[in-house]
Amino acid sequence: MSAGAIRAGRIAARLGRPLGTLCGLGLLWWGIVRLGGVPSYLLPPPDSVARALWAQRGLLAGAAGTTLLETVLGLLLGTMGGGALALLMMASAPVRRWMMPLVLLSQAVPVFALAPLLVLWFGFGIASKVVMAVLVIFFPITSSFFDGLRRTPPGWLDLARSMDARPGLVLLRLRLPAALPALASGLRVAAAIAPLGAVVGEWVGASSGLGFLMQTANTRFETDLMFAALLVLATMTVLLWWGVDRALARMLYWVPDDQPN
Amino acid sequence: MVTTPTHPAHPLGLALHHIDHGYAIGGTDTPVLDDISLTIAPGEFVALLGPSGCGKSTLLRLIAGLEPPRAGTILAEGTPITGPGPDRIVMFQDPTLYPWRTVRGNVALGHDIAGRKDPASVDAAIELVGLKGFERAWPHQLSGGMAQRAALARALVNDPRLLILDEPLGKLDSLTRLTMQTELQRLWRDRGFTAIMVTHDVEEALLLATRIIVFSPRPARIIGDLPIDLPPHRHRDDPRLLDLRKNILTQLGHSADW
Numbered sequence: 070m071s072a073g074a075i076r077a078g079r080i081a082a083r084l085g086r087p088l089g090t091l092c093g094l095g096l097l098w099w100g101i102v103r104l105g106g107v108p109s110y111l112l113p114p115p116d117s118v119a120r121a122l123w124a125q126r127g128l129l130a131g132a133a134g135t136t137l138l139e140t141v142l143g144l145l146l147g148t149m150g151g152g153a154l155a156l157l158m159m160a161s162a163p164v165r166r167w168m169m170p171l172v173l174l175s176q177a178v179p180v181f182a183l184a185p186l187l188v189l190w191f192g193f194g195i196a197s198k199v200v201m202a203v204l205v206i207f208f209p210i211t212s213s214f215f216d217g218l219r220r221t222p223p224g225w226l227d228l229a230r231s232m233d234a235r236p237g238l239v240l241l242r243l244r245l246p247a248a249l250p251a252l253a254s255g256l257r258v259a260a261a262i263a264p265l266g267a268v269v270g271e272w273v274g275a276s277s278g279l280g281f282l283m284q285t286a287n288t289r290f291e292t293d294l295m296f297a298a299l300l301v302l303a304t305m306t307v308l309l310w311w312g313v314d315r316a317l318a319r320m321l322y323w324v325p326d327d328q329p330n
Numbered sequence: 331m332v333t334t335p336t337h338p339a340h341p342l343g344l345a346l347h348h349i350d351h352g353y354a355i356g357g358t359d360t361p362v363l364d365d366i367s368l369t370i371a372p373g374e375f376v377a378l379l380g381p382s383g384c385g386k387s388t389l390l391r392l393i394a395g396l397e398p399p400r401a402g403t404i405l406a407e408g409t410p411i412t413g414p415g416p417d418r419i420v421m422f423q424d425p426t427l428y429p430w431r432t433v434r435g436n437v438a439l440g441h442d443i444a445g446r447k448d449p450a451s452v453d454a455a456i457e458l459v460g461l462k463g464f465e466r467a468w469p470h471q472l473s474g475g476m477a478q479r480a481a482l483a484r485a486l487v488n489d490p491r492l493l494i495l496d497e498p499l500g501k502l503d504s505l506t507r508l509t510m511q512t513e514l515q516r517l518w519r520d521r522g523f524t525a526i527m528v529t530h531d532v533e534e535a536l537l538l539a540t541r542i543i544v545f546s547p548r549p550a551r552i553i554g555d556l557p558i559d560l561p562p563h564r565h566r567d568d569p570r571l572l573d574l575r576k577n578i579l580t581q582l583g584h585s586a587d588w
Binding site: 224225227228229230231232233234238242243246247249322323324325 | 391394395396413414415416418419420422424426428429430439440442443444468469470488
């Protein structure tokens with residue numbers, strides 16, 4: 070077998086396993102609804118979800134576009150903000166002492182409880198959802214990057230110091246690149262949870278987006294559309310995570326352990 | 331063999347006066363160095379030999395300026411050492427290559443830190459250690475020996491007046507080790523720097539050094555100071571080396587093991 074065929078087979082096997090699990094779950098779902106006589110406004114059968122998915126494809130795509138935009142903007146701003154704060158905390162002890170409680174607080178306060186407030190402050194547009202996404206990812210980004218910055222191997226630091234490197238240079242040319250793999254794991258987590266922030270923001274008050282669509286479909290007992298929106302959201306999140314994972318692996322090609330498995 | 335660029339040799343001389351040092355390990359104070367006094371002439375190749383964990387590497391850290399001694403002074407040409415300096419370059423037991431820099435980027439590290447650009451000397455150093463053609467390789471693509479060669483090039487590119495060798499060949503396989511010993515000696519001869527090397531390998535010390543300092547178990551005291559008055563091209567089976575070896579092993583308390 071050629072290398073290409075082996076590779077194709079491996080990819081098929083990798084995709085096949087989760088797809089098989091999904092098909093099995095779908096079949097179970099279908100069986101419960103059909104044999105159990107569950108009313109479709111409580112749990113629609115998979116085929117009517119598929120029909121809703123196709124019939125409302127324009128609506129769903131538009132809503133997904135809004136949610137994706139909010140998520141990506143939140144990821145970018147949250148990464149820049151969290152990254153900058155982690156660097157500042159590493160560079161200066163006063164910043165570290167003053168800001169660390171705030172970073173912890175951003176995780177300790179349930180961000181979802183803040184959603185109504187954020188909508189009040191930032192309006193029904195995408196701004197409040199972007200802020201939600203930023204708040205949700207701020208802690209994993211900042212703490213993973215800060216940890217990475219702190220845990221530079223002592224031997225690497227000795228080398229830079231033995232060459233008389235100034236502290237600023239050590240931070241930017243040694244600690245920063247050495248912490249990128251840690252930042253990358255924070256980013257992977259962030260990519261998986263950022264859509265959550267956006268969708269929660271949409272639930273509370275919005276005029277578009279997947280969360281908004283789910284909310285309206287739910288109140289109208291269009292459970293099949295609600296399930297279709299959920300499916301789109303899940304697919305989008307998985308694809309976003311996968312895209313971020315691949316992009317990071319490509320950027321951090323020098324990390325010896327960063328082999329895809 | 332590549333012709334070595336000729337550098338004006340200004341090897342560094344050192345004087346250590348009554349150095350005491352220690353660490354707080356698990357709440358108790360552990361003395362590591364006990365009244366070390368030592369004078370090293372410019373251009374010497376000094377091997378520090380002693381039982382593992384006795385404090386030899388700590389002594390190197392003090393000479394490199396990575397930490398100050400608790401007591402005593404270290405003078406480099408009469409001036410006290412207060413911190414690291416570009417004239418004293420360390421080669422560690424691990425190659426310590428930064429994985430996000432290519433071989434070339436790692437060798438150029440000293441230049442980058444000093445804000446200097448001198449690609450010609452970086453190329454020359456890479457060629458000198460036999461890594462020509464691997465400039466763009468990443469550290470994880472190198473074998474242990476190649477990585478340590480890159481570390482050697484990174485040290486040499488700074489034109490050190492004192493090369494501080496913290497058991498740099500300790501983790502290499504025995505064949506690579508023999509080659510690197512020869513290379514190290516050739517470089518020392520051609521470049522004319524002073525070298526201080528920590529090693530556990532009596533044979534390595536006998537082959538390379540002009541003088542061997544023997545340390546006691548921790549806290550390290552100097553228990554032997556042997557000049558090796560033999561020409562640089564030494565044969566491993568030279569009977570005079572065998573005599574010295576027996577002498578050193580006896581001092582280290584292994585009289586029966588040679």
